[in-house]
Amino acid sequence: MSGARAVRAAKADRSRLPVPQPTRGLPFPAIDKSTLPNGMRVWTVRHPQVPLVAFMLLVRRGAASDPQGRDGLAAVTADMLDEGSGERSAIEIHEALARLGAQFDTDIGSDATVASVTVLSRFAQRALGLLSDIVVRPALREEDFTRVRQLRLHRLTQLRDMPSALADRAFLRLLYGAHPYGHSPIGSETTLASMTVDDVRAFHARTIRPAVATLIAVGDCDHGAIVRLATEAFADWIGGADAEVSDGDAPPQAAAITVVPRPRAPQSELRIGHVAAARSTPDYHPLVVANTILGGQFVSRINLNLREHKGLTYGARTSFEFRRLAGPFALQASVQTSGTAVAIQESIGEIAGIRGERPVTGDELALGIAALTRGYARSFETGEQIGRAAMQLALYDLPDDYFEQFVPRIEAVTADDVSRVTARHLDPARLVTVVVGDLDAIGRDLGALSHAELAVLPPDGI
């Protein structure tokens, strides 16, 4: 239907904004669950809107499981999964995926390795077979290992010029030291150079096990059919779980500023934070609300201050990275060089303020809660979104009704809760600041910031 059309309509009332009407909730779709004889869990969610199926195979071991002196091994292992299987070369595996029009990805975090493949639903069976070949039976050949490691070494070389990567790596190192979370998944030149293909084979055999794996399928699919296909595809995969990493000693932190010099840089890349809370913290929901107000949304205190009032940055944000062990709280922003000291001072002032002299107001609390709850249904629109949500349940041992409970639990958060959890989990006296920037231009101003010592860390010392 097309064409010009006149509609008789009321005139707009521009004297006030329309008040949003209540919107029906969207119950999180049911997850059908089975466990195969080998211990692998198979979870499926029906989501038939588009003829696609998204598969995600989550293994609850990641970069935190890197052995001593082998930083980067989990990531290299994940990278090697699609480098051939059985007699098939890496290219042949990818040709098989390409014939299905598949979107394939591997992802490595501290606590998990995920291989995912999304295909048109008519290719579900073939995709699952390939996923099994890739994760369970990778060839792990020496010549492929040599090439993959070399590419990662080249990548590390290139990251020396990437301010955000330098800042991330320095920040984790300063926060965690030798703790399992103290390195980026990619590792370092030294640890990669000392690695062998036997390390990869041993790591794969030890960590990529069905007992710690969950296969999630979301889309135009049926639970019984997926379980049958998975049983067939993963039948010969066996093995119990190795030990999960536990908290080592994170170094005691005192407030300090560390500069990674980047001469003539037009901006300073900032990270400010400290080790905070694990995903299992009972303070999770109040912390989510607190972060939203502090730096988690466009109208957060920190973004309004640094971007909308001072024009120092394209954007500033904070996050609590909730992991299986205590993860970092971090503020991140790229700020213009001339505003570096001001931005740090204001950021630390905002972090201190929300837990002390400037507690959240009723309006801020209402806005933060509304922003988190009213649009919640949006998080479950696509199969991949639903799959990622289900992965949270699998990775962090969350209850089945977690998503049903999210909105009421966020709505129950009070201003006192926010004050209590920010006082407990944010500590200005321990804030570690990393600045990748032009030391000559900013050194004096940073030295004048009274709260901390100034250290210099060369890029190749990270």
Next chain:
Amino acid sequence: MRQLPVNISFTKQTLANGLDVLLHEDRACPIVAVNLWYHVGSKNEQPGHTGFAHLFEHLMFEGSEHHDKGYFQPLQGAGATLNGSTNADRTNYWEVVPTGALELALWMESDRMGYLLAALTQAKFANQRDVVLNERRQNYENRPYGLAPMALLAALFPDDHPYHWTTIGEIADLESVQLDEVHAFFRRYYHPANASIALAGDIDADEALALVEQYFGDIDPGEAVEPVRASAGLQRDVRIRFEDRVELPRLYLAWLTPAMFADGDADLDLATDLLANGKTSRLYRRLVFDERMATDVSASQNSREIAGYSQITATAAPGHTLAELEAAIFEEIARLAADGPTDEEIERGRVQAEAQFMFRLQTVGGFGGKSDQLNAYNVFLHDPAFFDRDLARYQIVTGASLRAAVNQYLDPARRVTLSIVPEGRPALAAVDSAMAVVS
């Protein structure tokens, strides 16, 4: 050929003031995507005034006459997510709102379409110019290889061609822009006759149309905007280089190619994919996998409204030169031009195109999604029902048509060859490269 279920049901109406209204019902999730396109981008700018369309987009979030403060607060408070973006050809604004907040989103979009200027102060303007200069520093100046687009576009398109500059614009232009230009720009481009709005999601089409009419119907239509016309032609191999704070030298090859939806566009999409997209591609296999002379290689056909360009990018592995990369890439292009693709490559291209279409239809809105796609087809082709024919463009590509496009467009004698090399190492550039000035 199999019937492909890619069409989505929608209605199109045009209000008396010229605003196109596209409505698509999808009641699965209680959300509505509001997506508003203005047919203006950096292509409508003039030399000396670049970066303006994008800076203006920032100002659209800072308040309007009847809501003279930030646009994020009421919408985020209603559970919406929202953003906007500017490219060479268009500017879009979108919200994804819970169903009950649709009217709020329409109120706000219409207020900034009809009543922006009264709220636009020098202070807001100065603040957002600083923000944009910081966006430029973050995404271009302080990023390795970040100035490549500036150098490539400037070499591909002549000085007075509107694709000669990037959407982020030149620093000097951004610093010298005046508030009165904002007013003129708004009057010229931001009106119903130069806009198209799409609503997709949990709506009743009749009710939604009445709401759009209520909020947008009395905005003055504005004058029609004349299409931008310009032509470009490369007559030689333009070889340039610059030094950057990078560790490894990188080679960029670029050619002028057909515009979006024009003959040859889909062929080049598939050709660049089979050359350098993913591990199955010819150049990845040869340069990265077998001969290990490159750390990465990629290619794309970047089609725009009035012209396009194809691009191949490869980074030299330590110990290898850009000359080796250049020679190997042109051998592979010559082989493709001579022998065409294999049947397997054509079949893979087709199934990948089909899957990519499905991936795009999963969401109602945001960047991409059904509402944005409806607007794209409507603004560029005046035909929002183009989904099936767009996919068909890829299904009818043959080995012969792809080979012809490669022969015609990826011509070694008419291209831009850009080398970005580590500071102080100009000798690492491809041979005979002239120094380019970029900032």
